[in-house]
């Protein structure tokens with residue numbers, strides 16, 4: 001199952017700023033990247049202006065392997081509880097990446113009744129509009 005977007009309903013778009021623009025530039029190249037502190041090496045997601053461990057503002061972007069496991073999830077099955085532009089049912093998952101950071105996304109080609117904590121997944125990139133690509137996750141054979 002692939003998520004369906006209702007035609008005519010404005011898409012929810014990321015707010016891109018100086019802290020997260022490297023992440024979205026990576027997504028546009030179909031690369032999942034995470035922010036890394038160049039002072040202490042801590043990987044951080046979501047991107048932020050300062051390292052939460054050493055408070056350095058020096059950071060770089062490093063490419064993720066794109067692999068992880070589902071840490072948590074929620075299924076949206078009732079239209080009035082979901083984002084109006086997305087047809088139900090769909091799943092929102094928290095993925096724990098092999099690098100140790102967690103990222104929120106949608107599942108691609110997995111039905112809500114198949115979602116399980118611990119399910120191995122890998123990133124895929126879905127272009128949902130001419131100017132918008134989103135990182136999503138699909139089942140991975142471990």
Ligand SMILES: [Zn+2]
Pocket residue numbers: 037038039040041042051052053054055056
């Ligand atoms: Zn640091």
